[in-house]
Amino acid sequence: MNPLNAEEKATYEWQMWTRGFGEAGQVKLKNATALVSRTGGLGGPVAQELAAAGIGKLILAHGGKVKHSDLNRQILMTHDWLGKPRVECAARRLRELNPRLEVEAVPANISEDNVTDLVDRAHIVFDCAPLFEGRFAMNRACVAQKKPLIDCAMFGLEGQVTTILPGETPCLQCIYPEIPPGWKREFPVFGAVSCAAACFGVMEGIKWLSGMGPSLAGRMLYYDMRTMRVRTVPLRRRPDCPICSAA
């Protein structure tokens, strides 16, 4: 593993004071690669917090161009980048924040065509996709390759996060055996709500990468910012799950 240089020691000094993390955790983070699927309201703050915390490499997958309706929540997008590729804007902003970060910007959303290769090149995957088709594709690839999947989702003032460890925890299709009906690509969203899910997810990922251990393995955290109710619910593996029952 590549050790920390003097600049990194200075930059991450305060977070290395965290109990159980230390310089050893920071070194593991520096040598890690994360795939972030989409860099919008959820994936944007996921990528930003990982970059700020000193992850070594991010692979960002997000198609499309910046629109006005992105700017209420997609904090890596900027007004001057309207009409230009989203993933380029995200990569540019992350490099401004952390010039040591290696960023690979893939100008496409996750699909069956690219998911196997993208997951193969990462140690951990952050699922921030707005459609179940993309989420299921990442789940299948992560189970097949035994890579951890941090699944973050939101709707309105609510969000949820779970950590999927193939072979140990329920997979996404244990939780949702089918594509749930009625889900639409456009949904009510405040940036602060998706950002909260992102931050819970990032800390799960950092804990797994640094050896502190995830806390949401086999549990789903739910929060509702309308009522400010937070709860975690145990999840069960489905013995007949077509995706993970053999894993």
Added chain:
Amino acid sequence: MRVTVQYMGQLGHLAERSEESRELPEGASLLSLLEGLSAQYGEAFGHIVFTGENRIRPSMMVLVNDVPVEKTTPPVLRDGDQVTLLAAIAGG
């Protein structure tokens, strides 16, 4: 008897509330509660909760007093129960 129902995901959006208290006949089942809610809150609500065969959808998470219920054998409810309906979400 009275039970509390909490809605999460699109169900709260469709029911236009996060939570409510419902009066039910003694010994009412979870299934009858969900049928009543679906009748009141419309087709889209019912479609999220139930399959075409009137079974609770596998993608729905239902908790009674914070414990997930076995959807194939939904329980009988008791006075004071808190039912939470979590509809799947994927927003990013």
